[in-house]
Amino acid sequence: MNKNKWSKNTRREFLSAFSAAIGVSTVLPEWAYAKPPSISETAKMTIQQVIDLILTTIPGAPFNETVDTIKSGDGQQEVKGIVTTMFATIDVIKKAASLGANFIIAHEPTFYNHRDETSWLDNDQVFQFKNELLKKHNIVVWRFHDYWHTHRPDGVLMGVLTKLGWKNYFNSENPRLLVIPETSLEALIGHAKKSLGIRQVRFIGNPKQICKRVALSPGAAGGRSQIQLLQKEKPDVLIVGEVSEWETAEYIRDAQSMKLSISLIVLGHAESEEPGMEWLVPWLQPKVADINVTHVPSHYPFKEA
Amino acid sequence: MNKNKWSKNTRREFLSAFSAAIGVSTVLPEWAYAKPPSISETAKMTIQQVIDLILTTIPGAPFNETVDTIKSGDGQQEVKGIVTTMFATIDVIKKAASLGANFIIAHEPTFYNHRDETSWLDNDQVFQFKNELLKKHNIVVWRFHDYWHTHRPDGVLMGVLTKLGWKNYFNSENPRLLVIPETSLEALIGHAKKSLGIRQVRFIGNPKQICKRVALSPGAAGGRSQIQLLQKEKPDVLIVGEVSEWETAEYIRDAQSMKLSISLIVLGHAESEEPGMEWLVPWLQPKVADINVTHVPSHYPFKEA
Numbered sequence: 001m002n003k004n005k006w007s008k009n010t011r012r013e014f015l016s017a018f019s020a021a022i023g024v025s026t027v028l029p030e031w032a033y034a035k036p037p038s039i040s041e042t043a044k045m046t047i048q049q050v051i052d053l054i055l056t057t058i059p060g061a062p063f064n065e066t067v068d069t070i071k072s073g074d075g076q077q078e079v080k081g082i083v084t085t086m087f088a089t090i091d092v093i094k095k096a097a098s099l100g101a102n103f104i105i106a107h108e109p110t111f112y113n114h115r116d117e118t119s120w121l122d123n124d125q126v127f128q129f130k131n132e133l134l135k136k137h138n139i140v141v142w143r144f145h146d147y148w149h150t151h152r153p154d155g156v157l158m159g160v161l162t163k164l165g166w167k168n169y170f171n172s173e174n175p176r177l178l179v180i181p182e183t184s185l186e187a188l189i190g191h192a193k194k195s196l197g198i199r200q201v202r203f204i205g206n207p208k209q210i211c212k213r214v215a216l217s218p219g220a221a222g223g224r225s226q227i228q229l230l231q232k233e234k235p236d237v238l239i240v241g242e243v244s245e246w247e248t249a250e251y252i253r254d255a256q257s258m259k260l261s262i263s264l265i266v267l268g269h270a271e272s273e274e275p276g277m278e279w280l281v282p283w284l285q286p287k288v289a290d291i292n293v294t295h296v297p298s299h300y301p302f303k304e305a
Numbered sequence: 306m307n308k309n310k311w312s313k314n315t316r317r318e319f320l321s322a323f324s325a326a327i328g329v330s331t332v333l334p335e336w337a338y339a340k341p342p343s344i345s346e347t348a349k350m351t352i353q354q355v356i357d358l359i360l361t362t363i364p365g366a367p368f369n370e371t372v373d374t375i376k377s378g379d380g381q382q383e384v385k386g387i388v389t390t391m392f393a394t395i396d397v398i399k400k401a402a403s404l405g406a407n408f409i410i411a412h413e414p415t416f417y418n419h420r421d422e423t424s425w426l427d428n429d430q431v432f433q434f435k436n437e438l439l440k441k442h443n444i445v446v447w448r449f450h451d452y453w454h455t456h457r458p459d460g461v462l463m464g465v466l467t468k469l470g471w472k473n474y475f476n477s478e479n480p481r482l483l484v485i486p487e488t489s490l491e492a493l494i495g496h497a498k499k500s501l502g503i504r505q506v507r508f509i510g511n512p513k514q515i516c517k518r519v520a521l522s523p524g525a526a527g528g529r530s531q532i533q534l535l536q537k538e539k540p541d542v543l544i545v546g547e548v549s550e551w552e553t554a555e556y557i558r559d560a561q562s563m564k565l566s567i568s569l570i571v572l573g574h575a576e577s578e579e580p581g582m583e584w585l586v587p588w589l590q591p592k593v594a595d596i597n598v599t600h601v602p603s604h605y606p607f608k609e610a
Contacts, residue, residue: 087558089562090559108555109555112551112555113529129559189610200610203609203610223417223418227417244525246413246417251417258434270550301509304506
């Protein structure tokens with residue numbers, strides 16, 4: 001067989017195996033047909049091709065408005081290894097480089113603001129160092145935030161539910177509300193800390209309160225979103241990653257003063273969503289064949305005193 | 306003397322004493338001239354008149370765009386007593402009522418969002434309860450945020466500096482940067498906790514780091530503002546009330562990875578600005594004669610576990 005040309009059968013077999021791997025029956029994007037690869041080339045995907053492949057699984061993708069863009073580097077280069085993480089910190093970038101990975105999929109911003117605007121950071125020494133480090137190692141950082149939350153089920157939520165051992169309580173028709181066996185608030189806090197590997201949480205409520213209806217909103221969805229979840233579900237407890245202290249926390253404080261049994265647990269933003277980027281590994285690995293996909297946790301940056 | 310008419314001398318004496326009391330030499334607002342009050346009426350001010358009086362001390366006031374509006378009640382009623390606080394929580398409202406006060410000056414929102422928009426809360430039981438409680442006691446809540454920060458010196462900053470015992474390090478030309486005697490980060494944290502009455506803080510940094518240049522930004526100024534303060538002042542440590550965890554905290558974490566000596570202390574939003582509402586009492590009391598001005602702290606709502 002001519003090494004540069006596939007028989008029709010070989011090409012069909014490759015595409016069929018590829019479709020099975022990505023787990024979708026949609027028509028493949030144009031790049032998949034553009035050049036019949038040799039057998040040894042089947043693993044040679046560009047980073048942009050990995051992104052496009054992921055997007056075939058997201059309802060409504062690509063979005064016109066999204067923060068999920070490439071933050072650094074050239075997506076047309078061949079992907080050599082993939083790292084998933086919450087924050088592409090300097091330490092995570094160094095770890096990715098040491099693993100031979102050139103593609104970091106991060107849930108949160110790289111440059112300290114939601115839209116990763118960098119013009120105001122042009123002369124900033126921290127920005128410059130990080131940017132140079134990424135260039136030096138030819139690493140592409142792509143944010144996977146809006147799309148991962150839009151995936152059905154929400155990839156972040158599934159990661160957290162998996163770690164909490166709560167997948168059996170998940171209801172796809174009402175994914176943010178879990179009805180769990182009755183437990184005290186303090187026991188719930190203990191379980192969350194242990195299963196998610198969190199050193200300390202902040203909370204508002206009576207540790208002895210019995211909790212059964214749990215509203216779960218990892219990350220920092222914003223005060224209005226968090227309070228509207230409370231209005232809709234009337235849970236015993238709301239578990240979030242982060243709050244703005246003048247929003248949800250004050251609402252809960254007032255609710256407590258009214259003797260309503262609504263408590264709040266604040267896990268920490270990074271700790272509350274990192275499981276979703278860990279859960280990305282077994283989801284993505286089968287879709288990219290023999291490209292290594294590794295989760296590198298960025299961890300919670302704070303200490304307490 | 307006709308009780309309803311002052312002699313020219315009596316009126317001049319009253320206005321002179323009044324000008325001295327409010328500590329300004331600007332022309333008094335129209336209401337001060339509108340009706341010559343009897344002696345017994347000199348203490349009878351409306352709540353709106355107290356607000357107007359405060360605004361005579363704020364550069365550029367009144368602002369076209371500000372969140373410092375009346376959130377509840379009728380400002381035309383006579384002021385019977387004033388309470389200053391960070392958050393007009395349900396507990397603070399009850400305490401104000403028990404003190405016979407009908408005017409709460411709060412630094413932060415009343416209804417769980419920055420602009421105190423309430424249309425989305427119309428059917429919310431917590432909003433309804435709080436709103437009814439305010440109506441029942443005829444209490445006016447006015448936010449004093451933008452104006453208090455615009456006062457020179459910034460009223461919140463002065464309250465915090467006073468409690469920290471750092472007024473001698475204050476430089477009005479560069480109010481956010483304090484050069485203090487060299488101290489370790491852990492000793493600095495200990496001092497802040499003790500002097501501000503804080504149970505626990507979160508921080509990023511090496512407890513043994515020596516700190517001398519302290520950037521102080523109470524409240525939650527936002528990531529860009531906090532990071533730009535770091536860029537401008539290159540402090541050893543930044544002390545703030547609150548951060549969004551994907552902004553300043555990640556910048557500091559990356560700076561630490563670069564071995565830069567920039568640490569972060571997060572005091573808690575309420576704890577970091579409450580001293581500014583306490584400082585408001587001795588500032589405002591002489592301006593409103595025999596109307597009681599009382600500070601009622603709203604305290605930090607969280608517990609740790």
